[in-house]
Amino acid sequence: MKFPAFEYARPTSLDAALGLLKVHGGDAVLLAGGQSLMPLLAFRLAAPGLLVDLKDVPGLGAIGIDAEGVRLGAFVRWCEIDRNARLAAAHPLLVEAIGHVAHYQIRNRGTVGGSLAYADPAAEMPGIAVTCDGEIIVMGGAGERRVAAADFFLGALTTCLEPGEIITGLRLPAWPKDRRWAFLEFARRRGDFALAGTALYYDLDSEGRAVDAHIGVIGAADRPMRLAEAERAINGSAVDADSIAAAAEAASLEVDPMEDFHAPVAYRRALVQTLVARALTRAAG
Amino acid sequence: MRIKFEVNGTKVELDVEPRVSLADCLRDTLRLTGTHLGCEHGVCGACTVIVDGAAVRACLMLAVQAHGEHIVTVEGLSNDDALSPLQASFRKHHALQCGFCTPGMITTAHALLTEEPDADAERVREVLSGNICRCTGYIPIIKAVLEARAHYAGEDAPP
Numbered sequence: 001m002k003f004p005a006f007e008y009a010r011p012t013s014l015d016a017a018l019g020l021l022k023v024h025g026g027d028a029v030l031l032a033g034g035q036s037l038m039p040l041l042a043f044r045l046a047a048p049g050l051l052v053d054l055k056d057v058p059g060l061g062a063i064g065i066d067a068e069g070v071r072l073g074a075f076v077r078w079c080e081i082d083r084n085a086r087l088a089a090a091h092p093l094l095v096e097a098i099g100h101v102a103h104y105q106i107r108n109r110g111t112v113g114g115s116l117a118y119a120d121p122a123a124e125m126p127g128i129a130v131t132c133d134g135e136i137i138v139m140g141g142a143g144e145r146r147v148a149a150a151d152f153f154l155g156a157l158t159t160c161l162e163p164g165e166i167i168t169g170l171r172l173p174a175w176p177k178d179r180r181w182a183f184l185e186f187a188r189r190r191g192d193f194a195l196a197g198t199a200l201y202y203d204l205d206s207e208g209r210a211v212d213a214h215i216g217v218i219g220a221a222d223r224p225m226r227l228a229e230a231e232r233a234i235n236g237s238a239v240d241a242d243s244i245a246a247a248a249e250a251a252s253l254e255v256d257p258m259e260d261f262h263a264p265v266a267y268r269r270a271l272v273q274t275l276v277a278r279a280l281t282r283a284a285g
Numbered sequence: 286m287r288i289k290f291e292v293n294g295t296k297v298e299l300d301v302e303p304r305v306s307l308a309d310c311l312r313d314t315l316r317l318t319g320t321h322l323g324c325e326h327g328v329c330g331a332c333t334v335i336v337d338g339a340a341v342r343a344c345l346m347l348a349v350q351a352h353g354e355h356i357v358t359v360e361g362l363s364n365d366d367a368l369s370p371l372q373a374s375f376r377k378h379h380a381l382q383c384g385f386c387t388p389g390m391i392t393t394a395h396a397l398l399t400e401e402p403d404a405d406a407e408r409v410r411e412v413l414s415g416n417i418c419r420c421t422g423y424i425p426i427i428k429a430v431l432e433a434r435a436h437y438a439g440e441d442a443p444p
Binding site: 001002003004005006007008010031034035038039041042043051053055079102103104105106108109189190191 | 286302303304305306309325326327330333339340341342344345346347349350352393397411412413414415
């Protein structure tokens with residue numbers, strides 16, 4: 001037995017779950033798929049007094065696609081994104097990126113809301129939320145609020161969620177059919193956390209120039225981030241060898257990688273430069 | 286906490302502490318010791334069991350989360366001394382040496398082939414990348430799984 005002692009509750013409504021959070025304050029932790037929380041408990045990096053299992057809370061597991069875009073309920077599991085045939089057309093970048101999340105068994109349990117709440121700097125779901133102007137839907141005692149993904153992630157494993165709040169879903173704006181995009185990441189072993197990765201897209205104007213470029217990176221700072229300088233290097237230009245090289249170089253200078261035993265800072269900068277160049281080349285192809 | 290679930294077709298009802306993992310509950314309380322525990326934090330895949338048809342890591346799931354679910358462990362995949370086609374294929378291809386990772390390999394491959402009997406070599410490799418084996422070098426395991434596919438596609442497919 002590795003886990004610290006805790007109590008367990010399985011409320012059957014969102015109100016009941018919010019009520020438990022209100023009573024127990026910061027001592028309660030939400031449980032969805034548990035694929036990040038259980039390792040934390042096993043290492044005793046977290047020792048909550050109460051786990052609030054959201055499994056029986058209705059309404060958190062839906063995938064919605066409409067003219068506004070895509071809405072993923074917080075309890076949507078990775079394997080359900082794989083299986084949803086309509087999502088690949090509605091948001092190809094999302095589906096491609098989520099294909100890189102973890103290993104088979106973990107994909108059968110891990111959830112959208114859990115990944116957003118855990119906020120690993122190298123995780124794909126937060127990266128897509130930030131890159132694609134996503135909005136995180138949060139329910140608290142005072143009602144619902146929507147937080148731009150760019151404001152949601154404050155640092156490694158840190159979000160702006162208050163103790164009494166529950167993520168109920170993620171909304172991604174509609175995806176134009178002709179949008180150019182790519183997702184690339186590099187991990188030592190497929191399914192492991194990436195050493196770095198990039199999600200990017202742009203649209204083309206009538207002259208064939210890139211507009212509205214969004215270039216995001218994961219594993220390259222203490223949180224997922226968009227790269228304004230790299231985007232500037234692409235916006236208004238044809239996406240060719242020159243603008244790709246300029247954007248990739250800008251990207252390598254703009255990121256703020258962490259040094260750890262997996263890779264030094266210089267390696268991660270070089271990796272971002274390579275990945276952004278390859279991803280832009282793929283998107284343009 | 287009082288929980289009920291079904292394991293290998295048998296209904297069980299028991300009291301568990303909330304902090305007990307499904308893996309510990311299966312091994313220590315139900316004495317189903319075929320489920321092996323390697324890393325106990327979701328990296329090695331040895332403890333893989335099948336929960337409502339999906340392969341999951343039993344060390345990353347609480348026993349209380351299994352309430353109301355149908356669990357299949359490696360013990361549930363064969364009858365007594367007779368090997369299942371997948372197990373026979375592992376034996377034929379020497380897909381195990383020490384055998385510690387084998388229950389997780391078998392449950393994972395069984396869940397995969399039940400859902401995707403036409404999985405190709407790349408798909409099998411990708412799925413088994415979540416299971417660590419320190420003996421075989423994986424090649425015989427991939428061969429064994431690929432050869433067992435035929436038994437999952439036809440009418441004699443296991444339930």
